[in-house]
Amino acid sequence: MRLLFVHAEAVALSRGDRALDQDDADERAATASAESAVASASVEDALVAFATVESGDGTAPDAVRAAAADAVQEVAADLRADDVVLVPSALLSDRAAPAAAAAAVWAGFAAAVAGEDDSTPGLETPSAGFETTAAGFGWRYALDVGAKAHPFATAVRTVDPAKAAGATAGSASTWTVVAPDGTRASPAAFVADHDLDAGVERALRAVDPALDGPPRTTSARSGERPPDRADRARALGVADRDPLDADARHRPAGAFLRERLADAVAAVVEGRDPTPQRVAGPRALDLADDAVRAYAATLGVDGYGVALADRRVLPDALGAGTALATLADAGVNATDAPVAVFDADALAPAATGSWDATGSADGFPTAGSRGPATHEAYATVAAARDAAADHAALAVAFAEACGLDVLPVVTVSPAFEDAHEAWTAALAARLDAPVLVRVDEDAPAAWPLQVEAAVATPEGDALRTGVVRVDDDGLRHFAPDGDSVPAVVHAAPAGALDATLAAICDAGAPATADDGSGAVAGASTPLPDWLAPTQVRLVPVADDHVDRAGSIADALAATGVRVDVDDRAHTVGARIAAADRERVPRYVVVGDDESPDGALPLTDVATGRERDRGVDDLAATVADAVAEGTVDGAASVPAATAPRPRRLSARLAFDDPED
Incomplete structure (x- = not known):
C-alpha cells in the first residue's frame, strides 16, 4: 500500500458520482453503498491520508491493514493531529490492485486507524484514539485540502505485504537471555531483575517482539516532528539524508567515516590466523547455476532471488556465495583447513528488518550496502564455532569502539542449541555482557549459528552493526565431489558500513524530555578519536x-x-x-x-x-x-x-x- 500524508489546516469533502463501473459485477460489489459512504464532512487540523492498495497487498490483507494503520497513527501522533481523514485513491502507484482486491484491504481500515478493530493481528492500538473520517470506496469526492506550511506537512510511506506479514506472523522462536555467570532467564525476567545499561535495554526491547518496545528518546514539540536520522546525518556532515537510504549522497565526513571503518576492519581481519587472501566477486549470483540454486534452497527464503535484466539472481549477502565458490574452485577440503579469504567490498545483510525472521527476505542486503567480510574454513564445526566466538567478540568491540551500546544477539537452530548449549554461556562470559539467544525453528539450514550486534535507535528500532554466521554445509553445494567439506565462518565485523554509519549518527542524538516539552536532557556525544574526521x-x-x-x-x-x-x-x-x-x-x-x-x-x-x-x-x-x-x-x-x-x-x- 502506498500512503500520501497531508497535514491540513482544514479539509472538506463532498461525495459525487460512483467511480467504478456498475456493469462489472466485481466493481459493483466493491463500491460502498450510498448509506455507508460519507456524504460530506469538514474537519480542521487533520491528517489526510490518501491510500492506494497495490497488487500483492491482497496476499496479506490483515497484515497490510495493520501496518498501514500503524503508519497513519505514527504520523498523526508526530504531528499532534487528533483527526484523520482517509481517502482511497488509485493514483499513487502504477501497480494499483483491482477494485475488488483493493476493497477487501480497505474494509476495516478506518476502524483499524481509530483503534477499534481488535480482530486485526499486529495492530498497535493508540493510547488515545483518533477521530477518523473515511471516504467511501468506489465514489468520486470533491476535496478541498488546505495544507499547512511546515516542512513535515507532507510525507509518503510504503507498506510491503511480505514485510508486514512477517512482522505480524513472526517465526516459531524462543528467547532467552544468558548472563555472564551462565544463568538463563526470559527477557522479561532479566530486565526486571537486572539494572541494564539504558542502551542495552533499549536494544533488547527493540529486538525481542515479546517485550514492550522502547519509547522514542526524542519527543516532538507541539506541531513539530522530532529530528530524525536524516537531520542527525546532515548535522554531522555525513549525508544529505538517512545513510540507509539507497539514494543518499555521502558528504566528505561520511565518506571519511566509511573508509575509516573499512580500513580498520581490514587491519584487524588481516592480522588474524589464518591470514586471509583477498578475493572479489559479483554482487549477485546467477540462479541458473545449479550450485547457486542448490545453495539458495538451503537459506529458507520463500521466492529467493531477484530479477536482474533477463536473469534471476541471488544477492550475495556477506559475500558468502562468492567465498564458497572460490574455496570450491581452489579444491579446499577439511584436510586443508584452516584457510581464509577476505572480500573488502562484499554486500552486507540488511541493516534492519524482522529480528524474528532469519529466513525471510529481510535478512538479505539492501541496494548499495557494503560490509567488508572474512570467510574462514575449518575442519570441524567445533573449530568454526570457536572462531565464530572470536568474530562475535570482534563485532562487539567494533560497535563499542564507535561509541555504541551493543547487545549481542545469537540465533541458533534447535539442533545446534542442543549440541552446543554451553557455547552461548561461554560467549556471555567472554564478552562479560548479557547475550540474547533465540532458538529459531525456521533458521536456514545453511546457517545453524548466527551472531549479530544490535544497537538501538532513538526511534525504537535496532540496527545490525556486525554479523557472524557459521555455515556447516554450504560448501558442499559448490563442491559436490569433495571428500570432506569444511565448515565456513562468514563474518562482517562492522556489518553493513551504512548501518554502522547510521548507528554512529544515532549515537549523537540528544535525548529530550518525555513530556513533549522538547527540553534537551543531554548533549550530543563527541566522536571517538580514532574515527573522528577532525580530532x-x-x-x-x-x-x-x-x-x-x-x-x-x-x-x-x-x-x-x-x-x-x-x-x-x-x-x-x-x-x-x-x-x-x-x-x-x-x-x-x-x-x-x-x-x-x-x-x-x-x-x-x-x-x-x-x-x-x-x-x-x-x-x-x-x-x-x-x-x-x-x-x-x-x-x-x-x-x-x-x-x-x-x-x-x-x-x-x-x-x-x-x-
Whole structure:
C-alpha cells in the first residue's frame, strides 16, 4: 500500500458520482453503498491520508491493514493531529490492485486507524484514539485540502505485504537471555531483575517482539516532528539524508567515516590466523547455476532471488556465495583447513528488518550496502564455532569502539542449541555482557549459528552493526565431489558500513524530555578519536588570529593530528556550537596569547574541562585517546587524513544554519 500524508489546516469533502463501473459485477460489489459512504464532512487540523492498495497487498490483507494503520497513527501522533481523514485513491502507484482486491484491504481500515478493530493481528492500538473520517470506496469526492506550511506537512510511506506479514506472523522462536555467570532467564525476567545499561535495554526491547518496545528518546514539540536520522546525518556532515537510504549522497565526513571503518576492519581481519587472501566477486549470483540454486534452497527464503535484466539472481549477502565458490574452485577440503579469504567490498545483510525472521527476505542486503567480510574454513564445526566466538567478540568491540551500546544477539537452530548449549554461556562470559539467544525453528539450514550486534535507535528500532554466521554445509553445494567439506565462518565485523554509519549518527542524538516539552536532557556525544574526521578544531577569535591558528594547525598536523581551522565569519560561540554539532572531540580558541610554541587552552568536549596543553602534549593526548579507543589490531592502520582544505571557509558548505 502506498500512503500520501497531508497535514491540513482544514479539509472538506463532498461525495459525487460512483467511480467504478456498475456493469462489472466485481466493481459493483466493491463500491460502498450510498448509506455507508460519507456524504460530506469538514474537519480542521487533520491528517489526510490518501491510500492506494497495490497488487500483492491482497496476499496479506490483515497484515497490510495493520501496518498501514500503524503508519497513519505514527504520523498523526508526530504531528499532534487528533483527526484523520482517509481517502482511497488509485493514483499513487502504477501497480494499483483491482477494485475488488483493493476493497477487501480497505474494509476495516478506518476502524483499524481509530483503534477499534481488535480482530486485526499486529495492530498497535493508540493510547488515545483518533477521530477518523473515511471516504467511501468506489465514489468520486470533491476535496478541498488546505495544507499547512511546515516542512513535515507532507510525507509518503510504503507498506510491503511480505514485510508486514512477517512482522505480524513472526517465526516459531524462543528467547532467552544468558548472563555472564551462565544463568538463563526470559527477557522479561532479566530486565526486571537486572539494572541494564539504558542502551542495552533499549536494544533488547527493540529486538525481542515479546517485550514492550522502547519509547522514542526524542519527543516532538507541539506541531513539530522530532529530528530524525536524516537531520542527525546532515548535522554531522555525513549525508544529505538517512545513510540507509539507497539514494543518499555521502558528504566528505561520511565518506571519511566509511573508509575509516573499512580500513580498520581490514587491519584487524588481516592480522588474524589464518591470514586471509583477498578475493572479489559479483554482487549477485546467477540462479541458473545449479550450485547457486542448490545453495539458495538451503537459506529458507520463500521466492529467493531477484530479477536482474533477463536473469534471476541471488544477492550475495556477506559475500558468502562468492567465498564458497572460490574455496570450491581452489579444491579446499577439511584436510586443508584452516584457510581464509577476505572480500573488502562484499554486500552486507540488511541493516534492519524482522529480528524474528532469519529466513525471510529481510535478512538479505539492501541496494548499495557494503560490509567488508572474512570467510574462514575449518575442519570441524567445533573449530568454526570457536572462531565464530572470536568474530562475535570482534563485532562487539567494533560497535563499542564507535561509541555504541551493543547487545549481542545469537540465533541458533534447535539442533545446534542442543549440541552446543554451553557455547552461548561461554560467549556471555567472554564478552562479560548479557547475550540474547533465540532458538529459531525456521533458521536456514545453511546457517545453524548466527551472531549479530544490535544497537538501538532513538526511534525504537535496532540496527545490525556486525554479523557472524557459521555455515556447516554450504560448501558442499559448490563442491559436490569433495571428500570432506569444511565448515565456513562468514563474518562482517562492522556489518553493513551504512548501518554502522547510521548507528554512529544515532549515537549523537540528544535525548529530550518525555513530556513533549522538547527540553534537551543531554548533549550530543563527541566522536571517538580514532574515527573522528577532525580530532582538534581551532577557533580563531578574530580575523587577525587566523594565520596564527594556521601555524598551530601546521604544527599539530605534523604530529599526525587531524586538525582544522574554523575561519568562517561567524561568532566564536556559533563556531563552537558547529564543532559540537559535528561532534569534534576537542577544540582550542586561538587569540593573542596562543602560538605553536606556547600553551593552548584545550577544551575536551566529553568532559567540558579546559586544560593548557603544548603542541606535543596535545598530540600525545590525541594519540593516547586513539590507542585506547581503537579495536585491537586496527591501531596499526596509518592515520587517515581527510582530503579537503584545512580551513573551513574553503570547504563545500552544507546545511550551515549561520549561512
